[in-house]
Amino acid sequence: MKFLVCISNVPDTTTKITFTPDNKEFNKAGVQFVINPWDEYALTRAIELKEAQGSGTVTVLNVGEADTEPNIRKALAIGADDAIRVNAAPKDAYFVAQQIAHYAKEGGYDVILMGKESIDYNGFQVHGMVGELLGIPTVAPAMKLDMNGNTATLEREIEGGKEIVEVNAPFVASCQQPMCEPRIPNMRGIMTARTKPLKVVDAVGEGAATEVAEYQLPPKKQGVKLIPAEQAGELIKLLRNEAKVI
Amino acid sequence: MSVLVVVECDKGEVKKSSLEVASYGAQVAQMLGTTATAVAVGEASEANLATLGEQGITKVLFDAEPRLKDFVNGAYTKLIAAATEQEQAKVIVLANSNIGAAVGSRLAIRLKASLATNVVELPKANGSSFTVKRGAFSGKAFADVVLSGERKIIAVKKNSIEALHNAGQTAQVQAFSASLSDADFADAPKQVVMQDQAGGILLPEADKVVSGGRGMKGPENWHLIEDLAKALGAATACSKPVSDVDWRPHHEHVGQTGITVSPNLYIACGISGAIQHLAGVNSSKVIVVINKDPEAPFFKAADYGIVGDVFDVLPKLTQAVKELG
Numbered sequence: 001m002k003f004l005v006c007i008s009n010v011p012d013t014t015t016k017i018t019f020t021p022d023n024k025e026f027n028k029a030g031v032q033f034v035i036n037p038w039d040e041y042a043l044t045r046a047i048e049l050k051e052a053q054g055s056g057t058v059t060v061l062n063v064g065e066a067d068t069e070p071n072i073r074k075a076l077a078i079g080a081d082d083a084i085r086v087n088a089a090p091k092d093a094y095f096v097a098q099q100i101a102h103y104a105k106e107g108g109y110d111v112i113l114m115g116k117e118s119i120d121y122n123g124f125q126v127h128g129m130v131g132e133l134l135g136i137p138t139v140a141p142a143m144k145l146d147m148n149g150n151t152a153t154l155e156r157e158i159e160g161g162k163e164i165v166e167v168n169a170p171f172v173a174s175c176q177q178p179m180c181e182p183r184i185p186n187m188r189g190i191m192t193a194r195t196k197p198l199k200v201v202d203a204v205g206e207g208a209a210t211e212v213a214e215y216q217l218p219p220k221k222q223g224v225k226l227i228p229a230e231q232a233g234e235l236i237k238l239l240r241n242e243a244k245v246i
Numbered sequence: 247m248s249v250l251v252v253v254e255c256d257k258g259e260v261k262k263s264s265l266e267v268a269s270y271g272a273q274v275a276q277m278l279g280t281t282a283t284a285v286a287v288g289e290a291s292e293a294n295l296a297t298l299g300e301q302g303i304t305k306v307l308f309d310a311e312p313r314l315k316d317f318v319n320g321a322y323t324k325l326i327a328a329a330t331e332q333e334q335a336k337v338i339v340l341a342n343s344n345i346g347a348a349v350g351s352r353l354a355i356r357l358k359a360s361l362a363t364n365v366v367e368l369p370k371a372n373g374s375s376f377t378v379k380r381g382a383f384s385g386k387a388f389a390d391v392v393l394s395g396e397r398k399i400i401a402v403k404k405n406s407i408e409a410l411h412n413a414g415q416t417a418q419v420q421a422f423s424a425s426l427s428d429a430d431f432a433d434a435p436k437q438v439v440m441q442d443q444a445g446g447i448l449l450p451e452a453d454k455v456v457s458g459g460r461g462m463k464g465p466e467n468w469h470l471i472e473d474l475a476k477a478l479g480a481a482t483a484c485s486k487p488v489s490d491v492d493w494r495p496h497h498e499h500v501g502q503t504g505i506t507v508s509p510n511l512y513i514a515c516g517i518s519g520a521i522q523h524l525a526g527v528n529s530s531k532v533i534v535v536i537n538k539d540p541e542a543p544f545f546k547a548a549d550y551g552i553v554g555d556v557f558d559v560l561p562k563l564t565q566a567v568k569e570l571g
Contacts, residue, residue: 011383013502013503013521013525014521017386026383037502038503093351093361094354094355094361097355119384119525120382120384122363122364122381122383123364124347124351124363125350125354125363127348128347128348128351128352128354128355129351129352129355132323132351132352132354132355133355137319138319138348138351138352139319139433140319140351141344156317156435157344157497158345158438159344159448159450159451160440160441160451161438161441162439163316163437163438164439165433165435165436166436167432167433176503177499177504178496209354209393209395210360210391210392210393212389212390212391212392213377213391213392214389215389216388216390217386217387218386218387218388218528218529221547221549224535224545224548224549224550225549225551226550226553227552228552229552229554229555232562232563232566233562233565233566235534235566236563236566236567236570238550243511243532243549243550245454245510245511245531245532246454246511246567246570
């Protein structure tokens with residue numbers, strides 16, 4: 001079975017967010033980038049399923065410029081077999097989805113996995129767009145994924161519960177915890193990752209469907225009002241009479 | 247041309263987030279000089295759908311196909327696409343829920359529409375330009391996004407828009423059929439498992455949340471969180487370390503890689519306030535932090551704080567809420 005895992009290159013979760021002076025782009029200066037944490041569930045689960053099947057391949061795909069390669073190599077070190085980098089800045093979800101759909105079709109992948117959303121843009125859109133572009137089912141967001149031959153059993157999270165869904169490959173799933181325990185690279189993985197194939201391809205399709213006019217930071221908090229612990233009950237009065245939230 | 251609103255129903259009731267979505271859609275319709283039509287998904291009742299008039303909805307389309315009771319991505323997408331064509335809708339508004347995002351992203355391709363998720367304000371429409379504000383960087387920033395497509399899909403973040411209540415207004419409920427076939431139900435669930443929620447309040451829908459961290463010292467102490475939550479009518483939540491060690495289920499984990507909440511009131515008990523946790527809660531209207539460490543970073547993001555032992559403070563708060571009556 002051929003797995004395609006889509007990864008996105010995002011600022012580390014502890015990053016302080018700032019923007020370029022025109023507020024049109026994220027300021028990358030001095031920022032450490034990581035594999036999107038949600039995508040790590042997709043990657044590890046694909047590797048586990050391949051291992052369980054005893055055959056097959058896991059390919060990672062990233063839409064990004066050359067500076068994303070360290071994280072692509074990291075995915076290879078975790079256990080993917082090869083990688084595709086679509087050489088373009090990821091303009092928006094539609095742009096990225098077109099790239100994934102095109103190269104997924106070209107490579108004849110059975111299972112397309114990705115994280116629930118990226119922690120930078122928080123679009124939660126690419127999975128459905130890819131499924132629709134390819135005319136195959138999408139299961140989003142998936143908390144569990146098992147394969148039996150060509151059939152997958154997934155747990156799809158809905159507000160307040162979950163649905164148990166069965167679909168046949170090919171399909172798309174967007175992944176989240178508690179699907180698996182994401183793996184970290186070991187020394188052997190890091191050594192072999194250096195020589196695994198990483199193909200760089202050109203972007204295809206139409207441009208973006210949306211454009212960011214301006215980024216803004218949230219307004220600063222006024223500062224905390226402290227209530228002495230021995231008068232804890234006063235807090236409840238303030239929440240009713242001052243903040244008016246209870 | 248009209249505005250189409252997708253309302254999610256559960257056990258016959260319209261979800262609170264969908265009342266907000268309906269109100270959003272009605273206000274967009276007013277801006278554009280048109281009317282708002284709703285299409286219902288989930289387990290709906292006709293009588294409750296008619297009350298969407300209070301949120302400014304003129305007409306509600308309702309397909310009585312019983313298999314639409316549970317979420318099916320394929321069927322919901324086709325249903326909403328058919329309603330969009332019938333109503334000639336140019337703007338489609340849905341909730342930024344798991345269902346809304348799953349359906350909205352497929353619809354964006356099918357209808358060749360520009361999609362914005364996680365939207366927090368009414369749009370700014372100026373001539374042909376149409377801009378919405380959405381949350382980005384896991385709650386650490388906002389982005390103004392231009393939707394240039396002829397059709398636009400907007401997924402509205404929960405608790406960002408006040409639901410309208412125009413008492414006495416009713417919407418006309420119309421039977422609607424999208425001629426769904428078995429193929430549209432390929433991803434229909436074999437089984438649906440609902441969580442046993444404390445007090446019956448779903449965390450993503452809650453407007454008050456009481457949340458506990460490692461400072462609670464163990465799952466056996468969670469009754470302190472639950473008692474306060476029950477007194478307030480709040481949902482319970484937890485930090486990532488707590489769900490990682492299985493003190494609480496993963497669906498209660500609030501934070502960057504858990505769920506994002508934006509309630510009116512978020513009370514954090516024994517949570518230090520790591521940046522990843524703040525990302526999941528910092529759009530809450532009022533944040534209260536209780537922690538015995540005065541240096542806990544969460545105090546910097548809080549509106550009210552108590553420096554003290556949660557085991558001493560929580561029972562006092564619960565008592566004070568009960569005394570309010």
